[in-house]
Amino acid sequence: MNLKHALMAMGLLGMTGGLGQGVGAAPITFNTALPLSDGEVIVREQVHYTKASDVVGGMDRQLKLWKSITALGYGVNEKLAVFAAIPLIDKDMKFGGDSDSDSGLADMKIFARYRLYGKDGPGQTTRIGAFAGLNLPTGKFGQTGDGSTDVWGGLVITHASTRWSYDGQIKYTANGAHNGFARGDSRSANLALQYRINRPHENVQMNGFLYTVLEGEIVYAERDKMAGVKNLNSGGTTAFIAPGLQYATKRWIGEAAVKIPVVRDLHGTALQPGATLILSSRFNF
Amino acid sequence: MKILSLLSISLLLLASPAFAKDVQYNLRVDGMTCPFCAATSEKTLRKMKGVRQVSANLDTGIIAVCADETAELHDAKLSKILKKRGFTYVSKTRQDTCTLDVAAKSADAGHKKPGFWASLFHKHN
Numbered sequence: 001m002n003l004k005h006a007l008m009a010m011g012l013l014g015m016t017g018g019l020g021q022g023v024g025a026a027p028i029t030f031n032t033a034l035p036l037s038d039g040e041v042i043v044r045e046q047v048h049y050t051k052a053s054d055v056v057g058g059m060d061r062q063l064k065l066w067k068s069i070t071a072l073g074y075g076v077n078e079k080l081a082v083f084a085a086i087p088l089i090d091k092d093m094k095f096g097g098d099s100d101s102d103s104g105l106a107d108m109k110i111f112a113r114y115r116l117y118g119k120d121g122p123g124q125t126t127r128i129g130a131f132a133g134l135n136l137p138t139g140k141f142g143q144t145g146d147g148s149t150d151v152w153g154g155l156v157i158t159h160a161s162t163r164w165s166y167d168g169q170i171k172y173t174a175n176g177a178h179n180g181f182a183r184g185d186s187r188s189a190n191l192a193l194q195y196r197i198n199r200p201h202e203n204v205q206m207n208g209f210l211y212t213v214l215e216g217e218i219v220y221a222e223r224d225k226m227a228g229v230k231n232l233n234s235g236g237t238t239a240f241i242a243p244g245l246q247y248a249t250k251r252w253i254g255e256a257a258v259k260i261p262v263v264r265d266l267h268g269t270a271l272q273p274g275a276t277l278i279l280s281s282r283f284n285f
Numbered sequence: 286m287k288i289l290s291l292l293s294i295s296l297l298l299l300a301s302p303a304f305a306k307d308v309q310y311n312l313r314v315d316g317m318t319c320p321f322c323a324a325t326s327e328k329t330l331r332k333m334k335g336v337r338q339v340s341a342n343l344d345t346g347i348i349a350v351c352a353d354e355t356a357e358l359h360d361a362k363l364s365k366i367l368k369k370r371g372f373t374y375v376s377k378t379r380q381d382t383c384t385l386d387v388a389a390k391s392a393d394a395g396h397k398k399p400g401f402w403a404s405l406f407h408k409h410n
Contacts, residue, residue: 025319037371078369120316120373122346160318162343208320250324
């Protein structure tokens with residue numbers, strides 16, 4: 001079994017559920033809004049499949065990327081939570097007649113979130129938190145990682161009711177340098193809406209909740225630099241929408257989304273982003 | 286003497302907490318929005334001494350707790366443990382009979398669990 005099959009198996013294994021106590025609705029495309037209370041542990045397993053292709057100067061270019069992300073979270077107290085996201089990747093690239101592939105551990109993320117504001121009402125809650133994290137150079141330089149330690153932070157807001165939920169995030173990433181290469185800093189904004197579509201007044205003891213999900217993301221990245229010189233074929237603006245479904249029970253959650261690029265404005269001949277299929281599951285302990 | 290001993294033991298047994306009556310507390314808790322919230326709050330309350338049965342209703346924001354009447358469900362304690370779980374305890378009422386058992390039995394007898402697919406096609410109220 002190669003890494004690609006292992007990644008698929010991990011995602012499907014996660015979808016079967018039954019290990020933990022329960023999970024709440026949260027965005028599929030970002031992890032900073034994951035709900036955690038004091039002493040609680042959360043495990044989220046995601047499998048992403050991305051395919052991107054274009055033609056530059058008469059040459060076909062293609063990227064196929066499998067990614068498994070295991071996100072672990074722990075509630076230190078009612079306000080502070082710490083997280084780690086461990087990505088494994090398997091990518092195949094083709095450029096004309098040439099091809100290349102890499103697989104293995106990519107750059108891990110660690111981050112913490114602190115709740116700045118929280119207000120509960122009958123069947124609803126609003127929370128605002130600040131988060132900060134690091135991308136660690138755990139991937140192979142030039143293959144599954146860029147070798148640098150990156151710093152990022154931002155704000156996340158959640159408003160949830162028994163029918164509707166929304167989450168928003170703004171984030172700034174300051175990328176570090178390694179061996180003279182520095183990826184451009186980036187700014188991003190995310191929004192996620194969840195709308196419960198099954199039996200809005202049914203007792204939760206009988207069935208889980210099914211949500212339709214619509215998420216969006218916009219990212220602006222500055223140009224990369226090599227030995228202080230800007231790479232003209234890097235950086236730019238991309239935006240995605242991601243429709244999906246989420247089924248939340250008292251014990252587990254299963255979710256799926258398709259991330260579709262709607263703005264593909266990367267500079268020069270940079271490979272424009274493709275669509276990504278995301279399968280995900282979550283458990284709390 | 287033998288009779289007196291037996292009588293004493295009987296009286297002691299009658300007075301012991303094992304024979305305490307079950308009552309029901311209905312807790313109003315804010316911030317519960319999802320199945321996870323119900324599971325977390327139920328799990329936390331179930332760990333309290335004397336609590337026998339717990340059931341959260343997300344639509345009403347009420348958690349019904351059946352416990353023996355000696356259970357110490359003080360406001361300060363409930364507020365503290367539910368706050369740790371991310372919820373806001375508001376108030377409680379007490380009723381002398383526990384209706385959770387009855388509700389569970391009638392649900393089992395009269396309402397077959399609708400199932401996942403059936404639940405998807407139910408009309409919204």
